Amino acid sequence: MKRSPGARLCATAAIGALSLSLLTACSDDGAKDAGDAKGSASSAASTAASAASDAEALPKAGLEKLLLAQGEIKGYKVTSGDDTLPASKSVVKTDKEACAPLAYAMSGLAPGDTESNASNTLTEDNASAAATKSPGDISQSDIESAFKVKMTFVGLSSYEGDGAEKAFTSVSDGVAACSGGFGITAQGEKQKITKVASEQASKSGDESVAFTVDSDVDGGGTATFHTQVVRKGNTVASFYTVDFASLTSTGKSSAVPGAVVAAQVAKLK
Template sequence: MKRSSGARLGATAAVSVLSLALVTGCSESESNGDKGLGSQDDAPAAEALSAAELQKLLVAKGDVDGFTFSAVDKTEFPAEKKAITGDEKCKPLTYVMSGLAPGDAAAETNTMATEEKSPTDTASKSLEDLTEGEFEDAFGDSMNINVTVVGLSSYDGDGAEKTFKSVTDAVAACAGGFTAGSGGEEQKITKVTEKKASGTGDESVAFTLTGDMEGQEGKLQGEVVRHGNNVAAYYTMNIGALMSGKDYDIPAALIDAQAGKLK
């Protein structure tokens, strides 16, 4: 993992972009061994979408204003789960940070959404004409951009429910931190904090990952949402906020746009 980025699990890709994540009750007859009509056993098992179907449902250009979309760079993000190392119980969170399906999906796809930035007054000036204060403000503002990896995955049967539970279990079990790595390099996440989720889909969980970035504390944002037997995962980084220590969130408009395509 890239040590300055949050360990090859996303910030290096963000920097390069800025430079140019069934329960049913039993009836009385069921308790007597008679399942009856319309029971869970009679319902057809959920079937996963194909990769092609999933790709059509992935948020893209034209679905939401204010973002550009590009392919996730596999030289910066792990292409396969087998490349990922670290604490086993926390791997669902590491997968989200890597743009990979948090569970054993039948199909998955992803994209990178970069927030478009409006030009500032200082943008029209040459570097030589900027005061020291203007230069610092312009540099910080240029880096204050949310870059989000959006991943979609689809599951057979109750796979989506199990996958979502694995994420919520990891948020609780890994609250004290964990290590995550790929390519022989590891990053230390010092804390995992659950936060208010978007509330979209059938169930959702959001979390902040606090990492040690070369001795400086940095925060990364994640959310996982289950939509039936599909799971949407969001992982957002903001280099400017990482540098300044300011809070930021996964763009709500992006989550809403993706949720709308999964209804």
């Protein structure tokens, strides 16, 4: 049976986030719309070369301590990325080598050459009335509210020497190199990115870049997603947001929340 536009959009959101488990959160109703955005990447001053050469990568356990924890950012629920994001780069493939760092950044994985990586998921707190009502008292409005899910996937990676600078450059260079799109295969599922465009970044950390991707929806239109990558010292943070309510109504996910970026970067050393 052919899926409805709403279901296809939700499937795209799940695959775009490279997370098959998100498929169960999708409803079967919605609309689609093509979207694109223009912007520009921004960067702050780089750290001194001597400091970069002496940098040592933090282990995974160290990065996990730097991830935002429950209670550290108001209005968000924080959960592990283990159940919603790919476990390793081995399950994420692109048909263009230059575009791999973008795919990794979109999936909470290290965009550069390092084994030190940690991730989690921040969901905007949506206190739906349905959770406190008996089944017979739940209204259509309660149900619609329950599906207003906005998630941001956060990945941290740490590098030795100038590895963080190289990782960041691979992302910023990839935005231009992959502007015409690329293909992704994640956990056996294929997805076609039809367009990549830069947009205004947060100017956080030492360097920051932001971009949007337009993702094909089963040949029935496109859905737009936002990603931001920030380098602070020898740590690179990536942020990818999926907003199901916005996707099903406009075909465009919300921008990466500035509060999430600011709070996460503030924890980095």
